[in-house]
Amino acid sequence: MDDINQIPFNFDPRIGMIVGVMVGFLVFAVSLDLTWEKLLRVLKRPKAPTIGLVAQFGILPAIAFLTGLYLTDSPSIALGLLLVTCCPGGALSNYLTGVAHGDVATSISMTTISTLFSIVLTPLLVAFWASMNPSTHAVFQNISMDPQRVILTLLIMLVIPVTAGMILRAKRPITANLIRGTVRLIAGIIFAVIVAVLIGSNFKSLALLAPTALFPVLCTFVIAVGLGWGIGRLAGLMAAERRAVAIEVAFQNVALAIGLGIAFFPSLGGIVAVSILWGIVHLTLGFGLAIVWNRINL
Template sequence: MEDINQIPFNFDPRIGLIVGIMVGFLVFAVSLDLTWEKLRRVLKKPKAPTIGLVAQFGILPAIAFLTGLYLTDSPSIALGLLLVTCCPAGALSNYLTGVAKGDVATSISMTTISTLFSIVLTPLLFGFWASMNPSTQEVLQNISMDPQRVIMTLQIMLIIPVTAGMLLRAKRPVIVDRIRRAVRLVAGIVFAVIVAMIIGSNFKSLALLAQTALFPVLFTFVVAVGLGWGIGWLAGLMAGERRAVAIEVAFQNVALAIGLGVTFFPTLGGIVAVSILWGIVHLTLGFGLAIAWNHIKIE
């Protein structure tokens, strides 16, 4: 097979900016649910969210690092696993927690905190773990990442939308209650169209990459679910809380990962391929898991 790191992905230069803006819009939509009251609630009952966040940011990237080190020979796939697992939870996790009869309050708390922390932790953890693997470190050394561009991208995708969403929620709660569902729907549809365009123009390359990337993605995702549930069980969390933590740890903000991949690594198709495959896996296996839990009575 052709060297996986040389498989071309076709990106219009304007796609990176458009994807970045749409990811920012999606983060803004999620941030409309972020309130200081929810943060105070986490401080009053921090056990479940804290355990989940330790698993999500403290342990899962290490698992992705080991997967990339031992289960794939492709630096781009290893980097893709790190990028996805260093991203915060996505809004879909809150919905699936409800379907799974999990503790939605715990899920929302984790999404809130992980989104805020990701502004610092996502680039920090990604850079740290990528530097620990000789093959990924070599790839990053050959890629020029302008610090100003990194800061601008984080502003577009995270800082500005999170700030805007929380401020609008605080200042105009009635308006937010009216528009938040519609904003999420519109943002999701538009981003889905953009991702479909990326897949459509790179279908052959994605199919080739999937032959190598799918197993590491599946393995890491399954371990992530088990990690969330297992660490919750060891900590003595209730069944509903364990389900919430398991889903939050495994269901990353794939849109953010795709946006960062397209923006900073347009020549490394494996990174975007892993992000897209992770999204496909968590939509299929994730829904299946949520439905299965829905039929299991919580003691």
């Protein structure tokens, strides 16, 4: 293990359990937007969402792999980049797309579909790309991951919330519409408090990790935004669709990344540090980017 993992992090097992439940709650809120009609609409007009999802799951993890391979000597930071970029889009992307005058329908469809696909793709992509880097492969070999625990974690954070959200939306659409905003707000506030507690209790450790982890995070995030926008432009998407794709590709579900990091890699401080730093970067730079796009038609 690299020296960075000797920096102590405090993860109370009870906090880890609460984080997992809150991640599931946030995923449930996102899944309330997922309807079969939207899936059919994507099939009828698949260009923008398909381009975005290919960039998000097909290209971005490869970029994170290269960043981890060449821009950091820490396996845990490289693994953290892979974990974040292999997660689906987060609910914040839908809000920022609206602020940026982007195509909100494209953003929501990408978030919901990527959340659905992530049940299978996130663990598979992390394992695949981690095996390609000798340093992260060595870390993976030294970590004991109980298959039953993996399945249970994915059930709590992804499978059950996605299924519950889709069923409620299908059976009680009026109820789903009424509670969607409130559920997102409550889950977001509670999760923000938990993240604040994690940052507060590990502030010194994060401060020590930031100089090493921040540059790879910034590089990967900026490339992700450029990737989404550039591939959308090359494909001839409208400006609003390009903005939606760019934001969706770069704005991952940080809550899920933090939850998975705490659940499976509690001894690797760099992984959770990358997830937290990615959240800080996409909150600050993301709002700035959305405001710029709000005023400039690009």
